Amino acid sequence: MRRDDGHGFRFQTSGKRERTSTCPNACAGRRCGPNFFVEWQRGRYTGGCHCECGSCAQRVDAGNAGHEDDPRAVTDHAFDWQRYVCLGSSAPGTVRSASGRTGIRGAETVARPAGAQGGGDTQALLDRIKTLEQRVSDLETSTVLSEPETRTKRIEVYVDKNGNEYDHPVEGAKKAVTYQRERVYRRQTINEKIEDALSEQEKRSVKLGVSGAFIPQFAIHTRGNRTVADGHAYELANADFFFTARAAQHTMFFADIVGISGTPPDGEVPTLTLLNSFTARLVRQNELNVREAWLRTDLFSQKLAISAGRLDLTNYFDRNAVANDETTQFLSDSLVNNPSLGLAVNGTGVVAVYDSKKSLTFKIGLQQSNPAAKNLSESIYSLAEVGYRANPLGLGQGNYRMWYRVNDTGPGHRTAFGFSADQRVSPTVTLFGRYGDAQPSPAYTGRDRFYSGGLQIHNQLVVNPGDAWSFGYTQSDLITGERERLGEGYYRFQLSEKLSLSLHLAHVIEERAGQPKLGFLIPGIRLQASF
Amino acid sequence: MLNSRLIMVVCGLVLAVFGVVASTPLPAADVKITDPASVVMIVNRDSNDIAFMDIKTHKIIGRTFLGNNVNPHMVMMSPDGRYVVTGGTRANKAYIIDTRTLELVKIIPVDIAPEHLAFSPDGRWYYQGNPEGDSISVIDMVSLTKIKTISGFVEPLNVTFTPDGSKAYVGNYGAHWVGVVDVRRHELLKKIQIAEVPSFSKLDPDRYYKDIHGINIAAITPDGRYLYAADGDLGVVGVIDAREDKVVKVIRVGKDPWRVYMGHDGKYAIIPNNGDETISIIDIRTNKVAATLEAGPNMTGVNYAAGKAFVISSTSGFVYVYDMGSLKPAGRLKIGTNIQLDTATTDTADQKIYLAESTTNSIVIIDGKTEAIERVTNVGLYPWGTHIMDSKDNYCH
Structure with a gap:
C-alpha cells in the first residue's frame, strides 16, 4: 500500500530502481491511475507505466532482454515484465493502491506481428487501435449508467419537541419514521434498470391468470x-x-x-x-x-x-x-x-x-x-x-x-x-x-x-x-x-x-x-x- | 582504499537501518485487526466498501473504501487470514485488502463482472469467477498477480475446491454442466452434465431457450467424497463422485432449485426450490429426499445453527426455521416489513447468524438457540453479504 501526494506515478523495477514522473495537468486531480503497458515498437519490446489518461508515460526498453524474437516467451511469463510494477495514483486525498500488472495482457494485445522487421510505428498505431477497440468493447459489454443512483429510503430519526431531528436517540426526542433521498455510487446496467422498472410496474398492476380445460x-x-x-x-x-x-x-x-x-x-x-x-x-x-x-x-x-x-x-x-x-x-x-x-x-x-x-x-x-x-x-x-x-x-x-x-x-x-x-x-x-x-x-x-x-x-x-x-x-x-x-x-x-x-x-x-x-x-x- | 572501506561501512550501516525499519512492526495505531477470526466482514454494495464488525462488541471497527461504482459482490478472507479479497462487479477488478491494516494493497483487473470467488485450501490461489466474462481469473496470492484467465465456462457462479486442492468444481448457471478444473495447470479438464434436458422440451422450447437457470454451485460433502449440484431448469440435484468425476445419482427435487447448502455435519443438504416455494432436504447417506417442506418466496440462503436450519426468504422479510433433528418446520422469524434480506454467515461456534439486510443498511444477528434478534444499523449502504473466517456458511447470492 502506498500513498502518493503528488499527481504522478512511480515506476519501479525489481524493487530497487525507481523513477518518478509527474503527470501533466491534463489529468491531475482526476481519476487517473497508473497502467502497465507493453508494446512492440521499432523492433523492440517496450514497457512501462502510463497514466490512465495516456498523457504521460515512463518507459523501459526491454529489447535486449533476449526475448524480443520469441513472443511465446511473453505469454509463458518468462518475459521479465513481472519485475516491473506501477506504483501510486493521482487522485489526491484518497487512498491509492499499487497497481501492478505483468506484461501478459499487454503482450497478448500487442504481440509482435510475424515477420515484422521495420515500420514499427505503423504497427504500434495498429496495436494501439486494437487495444482501444478492446476497451470500447469492454465498455459496451458492461454498458452502465455512470451517474450516481438516486433513490428514496425509509429512515428512522429522533425528533425533539422543538422539531430538531437527530439520527440517534436523544433524551426527550421521539422516534419517527421519515423518507429521505439517498444518492449512491452504484453502476447499473441498462438491463438491470429495465428489469427494475418492469418489476415495479408489475407490483402495482392487476395480475391476470387464465386457465382453460377441455374434458371429453x-x-x-x-x-x-x-x-x-x-x-x-x-x-x-x-x-x-x-x-x-x-x-x-x-x-x-x-x-x-x-x-x-x-x-x-x-x-x-x-x-x-x-x-x-x-x-x-x-x-x-x-x-x-x-x-x-x-x-x-x-x-x-x-x-x-x-x-x-x-x-x-x-x-x-x-x-x-x-x-x-x-x-x-x-x-x-x-x-x-x-x-x-x-x-x-x-x-x-x-x-x-x-x-x-x-x-x-x-x-x-x-x-x-x-x-x-x-x-x-x-x-x-x-x-x-x-x-x-x-x-x-x-x-x-x-x-x-x-x-x-x-x-x-x-x-x-x-x-x-x-x-x-x-x-x-x-x-x-x-x-x-x-x-x-x-x-x-x-x-x-x-x-x-x-x-x-x-x-x-x-x-x-x-x-x-x-x-x-x-x-x-x-x-x-x-x-x-x-x-x-x-x-x-x-x-x-x-x-x-x-x-x-x-x-x-x-x-x-x-x-x-x-x-x-x-x-x-x-x-x-x-x-x-x-x- | 580507505574511501572504499568507508563507503562500505556507510552502506552497511544504511542497510542495517533499513533492515531495522523494515522489520519494525507497524505502529499499533495502524493495526486495526489482530485476530482475523474476530470480525465479520460486510460487503456494502452501494457505499462500495468492505466494513469490518467486531464479533464481540458488534461495533464497526473499520472499513475499506474500494472506489466509486465498484459495487463489490462477495468478500472472503484468505485461509491464513492475511488478506481479504472481493470482486468489484462493475469495475471488473479484484481487490485485495490487508487484514491487519484494512488498507487496499492491490487492485487487479480481471474479466467482466466478477462476483463469486474461492481460495484453494492452501491459500495460494484465489479463483475469481467472472459470470459475464464466462471465465475464472486465477490470482496468485504470493505475488498478488493474475496469472491466468481460464475461459470456456458459461456464467460461472461458484467455485468449490477439493480438500486436497487438486481440483476445483465450477457451477455454470448459464448451462447444465459442472466444470472440473485442474488446479495445478489451471485448466478446464472436464464438463460433467448433471442430467439430460427432457425430451418434451420440444413442446416448450421457450423454457430452455431463454434465461437459463443452470447450476449455481457444486457443494462438496465435508469428507470431500461427493459434490451435489442443483440444476434450476431441470429440477434435479446431481451427485458427483469426486474420485471419478461422474454423476452417480440424480435426485429430483422441487421446481427451480436455487442451489445446494451442505449441512455442517454432512448428514443432510438443503435445497431451496424457488419455483414452488419449498425446500427439499436430501439425506446424504441414502441420496434421497428426506423431506419437502413449505418455505417462502425468493430464497437466497440457508444457514445452520444450533441444530436448526434458517432459510432466508429475501422478499418476504421472513427467515424460515427447520428442526434438523425431526426435519419439521419450526416456525419463522419476522425480520421486518418491506425489507430485502440478502445472505448470511454463521459464526464458527454455529450459534449466531449474521444476516445482511440491505434496505435498512443493517446486519441482523440471530441467536440460533433462542432465535432472539439483534440489529446493528448503519453498517454501510446496501449490505448484501457477510463473511467470517472459517465459518461453514460462507456463501453469496
Whole structure:
C-alpha cells in the first residue's frame, strides 16, 4: 500500500530502481491511475507505466532482454515484465493502491506481428487501435449508467419537541419514521434498470391468470339395466380467469370468474357424487359466474390470514396434497372433496387461518350456502379445522386434518365431521385418505358415511419428469341405503410448464335400495392449459 | 582504499537501518485487526466498501473504501487470514485488502463482472469467477498477480475446491454442466452434465431457450467424497463422485432449485426450490429426499445453527426455521416489513447468524438457540453479504 501526494506515478523495477514522473495537468486531480503497458515498437519490446489518461508515460526498453524474437516467451511469463510494477495514483486525498500488472495482457494485445522487421510505428498505431477497440468493447459489454443512483429510503430519526431531528436517540426526542433521498455510487446496467422498472410496474398492476380445460368423457354401461347413458359421449369446456391485486400492505384482492359450457355425464349417469368436479358448486352454465371474489389481509406477523367476500370454503378446509384439484388430479368430485362437507354452492363469508409455520394450523370459517336465503341466519354454513404436520416413523412429511361443520341451511341444524390425510412414504409416493360422517337431516338418527383412499406416484415410472399417475377409491354409504363405490386412475403428461394432458379411467357402481346395481365405466381425457 | 572501506561501512550501516525499519512492526495505531477470526466482514454494495464488525462488541471497527461504482459482490478472507479479497462487479477488478491494516494493497483487473470467488485450501490461489466474462481469473496470492484467465465456462457462479486442492468444481448457471478444473495447470479438464434436458422440451422450447437457470454451485460433502449440484431448469440435484468425476445419482427435487447448502455435519443438504416455494432436504447417506417442506418466496440462503436450519426468504422479510433433528418446520422469524434480506454467515461456534439486510443498511444477528434478534444499523449502504473466517456458511447470492 502506498500513498502518493503528488499527481504522478512511480515506476519501479525489481524493487530497487525507481523513477518518478509527474503527470501533466491534463489529468491531475482526476481519476487517473497508473497502467502497465507493453508494446512492440521499432523492433523492440517496450514497457512501462502510463497514466490512465495516456498523457504521460515512463518507459523501459526491454529489447535486449533476449526475448524480443520469441513472443511465446511473453505469454509463458518468462518475459521479465513481472519485475516491473506501477506504483501510486493521482487522485489526491484518497487512498491509492499499487497497481501492478505483468506484461501478459499487454503482450497478448500487442504481440509482435510475424515477420515484422521495420515500420514499427505503423504497427504500434495498429496495436494501439486494437487495444482501444478492446476497451470500447469492454465498455459496451458492461454498458452502465455512470451517474450516481438516486433513490428514496425509509429512515428512522429522533425528533425533539422543538422539531430538531437527530439520527440517534436523544433524551426527550421521539422516534419517527421519515423518507429521505439517498444518492449512491452504484453502476447499473441498462438491463438491470429495465428489469427494475418492469418489476415495479408489475407490483402495482392487476395480475391476470387464465386457465382453460377441455374434458371429453364417455359412459359405458357395465352392470345392471341399461340406461340412456350407455355409449354416450360428453364434453365440458371450462375457462377460468383469475385476478389478483395488491390492495394494501399484506392485503390482496382476488377474483375468479369462470365460464363452463357443455354436458357432463352427471346429467345422464345416476350417481351420488359428480363424475366431473368442474361443475361442482356452480349454478349456471354457458355464462360467466363469479366463483370467488374476496379480500385477504394478513395480521400478527402474517400468522393470521383473514379472507372475506364470496368464498369457496373447500379451498381452505379438507385439503389434500394429492386429491384436491380437478384441474391437475382426479376428475371425480368424491376424490376432490369430501362429500360429507355438504357444500352445494359458494357464497359470501369469512375465513380465518392461523398458521404459525410450525406443526399446527387452525382454521375457522362461515359462509352463506343458500343463494335464495333472505337473511344470513337461515343459511349459515360454518366449518372449523385443526391441521397437524408430522413425520411419522421417519416416513416423510404428512399432513393430517380434522374438521367439523355445522350447516343451518334449510330446516334444522345438521352436523358433520371428517378427516383428511396425505402422507409421503417415499420421495415419489404419497398416500392419501379421507373419512366423513354427516347427519343428512334432523329427521334421521343415523348418519351418512364416506371413505376414500389412494396413492399418487410422481417422477417414477413416468415418461416425462413432470408426469404423475394416481389411483383412488371412494365409497359413500347413505343412511337411505344408497351406496356408491368409485375407483379412478389417471396418468398426467406434463407436456410443458403450461400444458398438461391426462388420461382418466373411472368405474362407478351405484346401489339403490330394491334395485339392481348399476355400473359404468367412464373413460375421459383432460387437456389443461394454465397461464 | 580507505574511501572504499568507508563507503562500505556507510552502506552497511544504511542497510542495517533499513533492515531495522523494515522489520519494525507497524505502529499499533495502524493495526486495526489482530485476530482475523474476530470480525465479520460486510460487503456494502452501494457505499462500495468492505466494513469490518467486531464479533464481540458488534461495533464497526473499520472499513475499506474500494472506489466509486465498484459495487463489490462477495468478500472472503484468505485461509491464513492475511488478506481479504472481493470482486468489484462493475469495475471488473479484484481487490485485495490487508487484514491487519484494512488498507487496499492491490487492485487487479480481471474479466467482466466478477462476483463469486474461492481460495484453494492452501491459500495460494484465489479463483475469481467472472459470470459475464464466462471465465475464472486465477490470482496468485504470493505475488498478488493474475496469472491466468481460464475461459470456456458459461456464467460461472461458484467455485468449490477439493480438500486436497487438486481440483476445483465450477457451477455454470448459464448451462447444465459442472466444470472440473485442474488446479495445478489451471485448466478446464472436464464438463460433467448433471442430467439430460427432457425430451418434451420440444413442446416448450421457450423454457430452455431463454434465461437459463443452470447450476449455481457444486457443494462438496465435508469428507470431500461427493459434490451435489442443483440444476434450476431441470429440477434435479446431481451427485458427483469426486474420485471419478461422474454423476452417480440424480435426485429430483422441487421446481427451480436455487442451489445446494451442505449441512455442517454432512448428514443432510438443503435445497431451496424457488419455483414452488419449498425446500427439499436430501439425506446424504441414502441420496434421497428426506423431506419437502413449505418455505417462502425468493430464497437466497440457508444457514445452520444450533441444530436448526434458517432459510432466508429475501422478499418476504421472513427467515424460515427447520428442526434438523425431526426435519419439521419450526416456525419463522419476522425480520421486518418491506425489507430485502440478502445472505448470511454463521459464526464458527454455529450459534449466531449474521444476516445482511440491505434496505435498512443493517446486519441482523440471530441467536440460533433462542432465535432472539439483534440489529446493528448503519453498517454501510446496501449490505448484501457477510463473511467470517472459517465459518461453514460462507456463501453469496
